[in-house]
Amino acid sequence: MSSNRPALAASRLACRRGDRLLFKGLDFELKPGQIVWLRGPNGSGKTSLLRLLAGLSTPAEGDVTWGGVPLREAGAGWHRSLCYPAHANALKDDLSVLESLQFLARLHGHAGSEAECGEALKRVGLFSRRHAAVRTLSQGQRRRVALARLQLDAAAPVWILDEPYDALDAEGTGMLDAALSAHAARGGSAVLTSHIDLTLHEPAPTVLQLDGYRVQ
Numbered sequence: 204m205s206s207n208r209p210a211l212a213a214s215r216l217a218c219r220r221g222d223r224l225l226f227k228g229l230d231f232e233l234k235p236g237q238i239v240w241l242r243g244p245n246g247s248g249k250t251s252l253l254r255l256l257a258g259l260s261t262p263a264e265g266d267v268t269w270g271g272v273p274l275r276e277a278g279a280g281w282h283r284s285l286c287y288p289a290h291a292n293a294l295k296d297d298l299s300v301l302e303s304l305q306f307l308a309r310l311h312g313h314a315g316s317e318a319e320c321g322e323a324l325k326r327v328g329l330f331s332r333r334h335a336a337v338r339t340l341s342q343g344q345r346r347r348v349a350l351a352r353l354q355l356d357a358a359a360p361v362w363i364l365d366e367p368y369d370a371l372d373a374e375g376t377g378m379l380d381a382a383l384s385a386h387a388a389r390g391g392s393a394v395l396t397s398h399i400d401l402t403l404h405e406p407a408p409t410v411l412q413l414d415g416y417r418v419q
């Protein structure tokens with residue numbers, strides 16, 4: 204992929220949920236090194252847009268392209284270039300923290316070794332809790348474990364993050380900011396939602412306001 208070509212793009216995108224058209228006419232580009240902050244009120248369609256971009260649902264109109272190739276022609280392999288820890292943390296209550304991260308890692312094509320996952324847990328400050336059951340963690344600690352996937356998927360060029368700052372304290376927020384800055388410095392890009400004002404400054408996020416595309 205050339206350095207100026209958008210990693211992910213969409214043109215004239217429209218989204219339908221149930222019998223409602225949420226938005227239409229949306230053009231979008233995510234360039235290497237860029238962080239896009241998708242904003243809009245509750246119910247405006249941010250999660251729905253992220254799902255379209257991740258290829259998990261089909262637009263009512265328009266196209267999503269990955270490195271210039273329409274997703275419907277890209278085949279399943281393109282998902283390896285994407286890290287999308289969705290809003291729900293997808294952790295298994297009955298597993299230990301380490302086992303749960305290993306499960307997620309393997310599900311997403313990594314070896315999921317104890318060493319690799321332990322290192323990722325160190326980076327989110329949860330190594331000492333690695334043998335605790337997930338059900339014993341606080342919401343913020345669960346969020347940190349889910350975000351440890353970013354450490355495992357650091358090489359994935361595109362991160363799609365739905366409210367990643369939810370439940371994080373100042374230290375957790377700082378860790379996520381640092382992970383995003385390092386990702387962008389490597390040429391990676393991300394699109395994220397957040398109802399909380401961002402503290403990320405390097406790079407300064409590009410705001411995409413979804414309200415402008417709303418269908419009344």
Ligand SMILES: Nc1ncnc2c1ncn2[C@@H]1O[C@H](COP(=O)(O)OP(=O)(O)OP(=O)(O)O)[C@@H](O)[C@H]1O
Pocket residue numbers: 220221222225243244245246247248249250251252
């Ligand atoms: N499975 C579904 N079937 C029908 N409508 C749905 C479905 N999922 C979501 N919706 C509707 O689509 C609209 C957009 O939902 P979405 O979750 O994309 O909004 P959002 O901008 O992410 O909201 P929030 O800020 O509250 O997270 C909402 O009105 C919601 O009720």
